[in-house]
Amino acid sequence: METKVKYVIVGLFVILLGATSIGVFLWMSRGLERTVYERYNAYFRESVSGLNPNAPVKFRGVDVGRVKEIVINPKNIEEVRLSMEIAQGTPVKTDTVATLQIQGLTGLAFVNLSGGSQAAPRLKANPGEPYPVIRTGPSLLFRLDSDMTNLIAGVNAFTEDARAVIDEENRRNLRQILGDLAVLTHTLAKRSETVDEGVVRGAEAMRNIARITEQLHGRLPVLLDNVASTTASLKGTAVTIDAAGMEVARAGRELGDMAKENRPNIERFTRQSLPEVGLLITELRQLTHQLQRLARQLEQEPNSAIFGRPPVPPGPGE
Secondary structure (H helix, E strand, O other), X not given: OHHHHHHHHHHHHHHHHHHHHHHHHHHHOOOOOOOOEEEEXXXXXXXXXXXXXXXXXXXXXXXXXXXXXXXXXXXXXXXXXXXXXXXXXXXXXXXXXXXXXXXXXXXXXXXXXXXXXXXXXXXXXOOOOOOOEEEEOOOHHHHHHHHHHHHHHHHHHHHHHHHHHOOHHHHHHHHHHHHHHXXXXXXXXXXXXXXXXXXXXXXXXXXXXXXXXXXXXXXXXXXXHHHHHHHHHHHHHHHHHHHHHHHHHHHHHHHHHHHHHOHHHHHHHHHHHHHHHHHHHHHHHHHHHHHHHHHHHHHHOOOHHHHOOXXXXXXXXX
């Protein structure tokens, strides 16, 4: 009887110890605290090599979930669809961006969520989508690969352009230019003394220019005063000329008004009196010519004024 009681006590102790061990294990694994997860999708147009299911999902470096599924998007084979389980309460907003990152030196990839402003609304599922879709951005490796590809393409294009420009003729010209430069350098080396002398003379010329500049700087105020006085005189002369021009313009206007007022008299003088004046001038010229001839005659024969001109002797046979 005592042996049976001992077996019962040992059995109860084993059962109690097992239950206690299971409780401690569940408490240490946090199995007693169940976390509620929400499903999200993200579509990547780059390679997701290194990313495995159950890979961590971090929000600004904080673990908030895990990758549930990685498949090719059946609606677009150029994209990879990632299904993620993210802890409920994580601030996934409409401006949140998911990118692939590499964890340390292990080469294991994970999904990092960034962005998400305080004022942005929470992300919700669009019509036709079973879960909300998080926007994606290019990873660092993808950006480096794109930049390196563009750089290599640019280098190749530059190389092709250089090959097209530097043909055989241009190579000969380049060799000739290099040869001419070598000859020029050799000639300058031989004439280094002359070059030094030219440099010395140039320095002396610069000193002379500096000295002349100092002298001009000392005389500049006087020169400016003279220029100012000359400018003032020119301004006075210009005012005088302007006044004289105004007087001439006024006289011209008065003459024009006078001509307009006396136009009938001028026209009548031109039609009637001017021809008579012309005839009078012609007669005066004839009279002046006769008087000049009479004066010459009196000068040569003074007696002719009293006795008249002597008779003309008869010619032969008259």
